[in-house]
């Protein structure tokens with residue numbers, strides 16, 4: 622079994638962040654490990670409180686795993702400050718981490734700022750060049766290119782611009798545009814589109830985390846980036862299609878629908 626590490630924030634309601642990542646890793650047949658960068662008090666309606674972890678504790682979590690266990694892929698989610706970003710980038714570079722998927726988390730679906738505005742430049746400078754795949758949603762891509770994205774053509778152009786910031790592959794997620802949910806992959810040579818039906822649901826808490834974690838799990842399992850993105854898109858579409866109507870806001874996606882169905886233990 623392959624081993625995948627998530628470096629991200631904890632989401633107490635279990636829909637996004639570390640919890641979404643670990644569920645995704647498990648559902649996709651990999652062993653999940655975590656380095657917590659921040660603890661959030663969060664439910665389906667919003668983020669109530671955030672406590673960042675000390676940078677040396679983040680470093681210790683990452684280093685002790687690499688010192689003991691083979692890490693086949695790494696997913697990076699919420700890394701809220703310049704200090705934590707520099708620490709994570711430094712540790713991963715020093716350990717020669719492979720298959721790094723960076724999800725540049727900036728604002729939660731409920732509207733809470735999860736990246737300090739002053740840390741955006743550090744994310745661009747230190748994290749993007751380390752990433753094999755970077756997975757901005759449309760608002761995040763707009764910040765990275767300092768421009769607006771309204772069409773598929775804009776997404777393709779933005780993917781080219783973000784590629785110049787240093788990642789080996791860029792996937793711009795189309796969850797925030799209207800029409801089909803189309804994700805755009807750029808590898809420095811070709812643009813590839815991954816389209817899926819737009820599902821009419823408000824239970825989309827953690828979709829971006831789930832998608833990036835699934836790419837990391839598939840890369841760990843030996844898929845190419847293109848194969849991993851295709852498989853991750855299929856996984857997140859099923860997870861959204863069976864999203865759980867928990868709480869009063871944006872409920873979480875369902876990570877185990879296919880497995881439960883296969884096992885004949887699908888609960889109500």
Ligand SMILES: Nc1ncnc2c1ncn2[C@@H]1O[C@H](COP(=O)(O)OP(=O)(O)O)[C@@H](O)[C@H]1O
Nearest residue numbers: 758794795796797802818819820828829832857
């Ligand atoms: N309503 C939806 N129906 C189908 N797919 C969706 C929907 N919303 C998002 N997706 C897909 O979920 C993944 C995450 O996208 P997105 O929601 O844009 O990320 P984020 O959570 O970072 O904002 C992408 O593959 C996107 O195409």
Ligand SMILES: Cc1ncc(COP(=O)(O)O)c(N)n1
Nearest residue numbers: 630631637638729730826827
């Ligand atoms: C700890 C943490 N990490 C990431 C997200 C983004 O997920 P979403 O955009 O679905 O709110 C979140 N809400 N919480």
